[in-house]
Amino acid sequence: PSAAAALTPLLPRLSSESTILFTQNGIGAVDEVAALFPTHAQPTYLSAIVTHGVFSTGPFSATHAGVADLKIGPVSVSPTTSLPPAARWLMDTILSSEPLAATEVGAEELLNVTLEKLVANAVINPLTAIFRVPNGEVLDPRLTGLRKALVAEASTVIVSHLSALRVLDAETRERFSASRLGEMVERVCVATSGNRSSMLQDVEAGRGTEVAYINGWVVQRGREMGVEVGVNERVLGMVEGGEVRELGKGL
Structure with a gap:
């Protein structure tokens, strides 16, 4: 619940x-x-x-x-x-x-680390759940396009969100750039390569997932900010619908 x-x-x-x-x-x-x-x-x-x-x-x-x-x-x-x-x-x-x-x-840094964790979760969790693979497989070359698209959308949404909150300076903008976030996601995949994400564990056990609070937040906030979030919207629907794909088959 x-x-x-x-x-x-x-x-x-x-x-x-x-x-x-x-x-x-x-x-x-x-x-x-x-x-x-x-x-x-x-x-x-x-x-x-x-x-x-x-x-x-x-x-x-x-x-x-x-x-x-x-x-x-x-x-x-x-x-x-x-x-x-x-x-x-x-x-x-x-x-x-x-x-x-x-x-x-403090509260401001807590928001920043929350958003960084959100991006890692928005990429690794749904892809591992959809393709039924451990975290390290998210770096499979066949998922590169999807991984980068999810990161790019999340980056744009977060930068717009922080700008609206008036807490976006040059350092924070760089912190949430697509290139830096993409590197962070890759590091997490390597460091946790053998792990099975919480979302994958949930779908395998037939439990509800946190996807509405992860990709769902990206989609909702993106729509509010006028940002394109089609890839996040697609994986959100797939996880909520219990869809499964084989690597290389695409979405």
């Missing part, structure tokens, strides 16, 4: 003194959860961008398959505003866990 659906039964126990930590892929879950609360009773929202390799082995059971890092921070807090004590305690507890290799970041 979505985060909002999962939290709905707990609403009587949550208040402005609560802290909710989001660790899922994509963008949009925080807004859906925030809509469950009145303005005066919003909890504190933290988000963690996790690059560790993890795969499920059953209910409440997972294997830590690849060591990487974790970045955690407030979703939207002024640099001059302190976190409430409960949120600070949760943050410090996670930061103190050595195996997590966690780093605290």
Whole structure:
């Protein structure tokens, strides 16, 4: 279920003194959860961008398959505003866990690393799910055109999005250029070559996926910004429709 659906039964126990930590892929879950609360009773929202390799082995059971890092921070807090004590305690507890290799970041940098992770997920996850391959196979020459098209669309959407938020400077524009994002995706594919993406695991297990919060966000925001997002729209529909392809057959 979505985060909002999962939290709905707990609403009587949550208040402005609560802290909710989001660790899922994509963008949009925080807004859906925030809509469950009145303005005066919003909890504190933290988000963690996790690059560790993890795969499920059953209910409440997972294997830590690849060591990487974790970045955690407030979703939207002024640099001059302190976190409430409960949120600070949760943050410090996670930061103190050595195996997590966690780093605290501010809200602006959290947005940037969230968007970078989104691009990696928007390429690797749907392609591994559609073609039923591990991450490293996304670098197969037969997928080069698709991979680059997904990156290019996401890059244009993100640059337009950050420009609209008035947080786009020259350094950030370069950070989200198609060339740099493409190199980042390739590095992730190499570093996690033997891993099976969370989206591939979900479709193989017959579960719902996070594609609506990943490629779905690219498509929705792209339409709002007047950006062409046809390739992301195609893979979004294929994953949601449970379509499968063989490498070399195209979409």
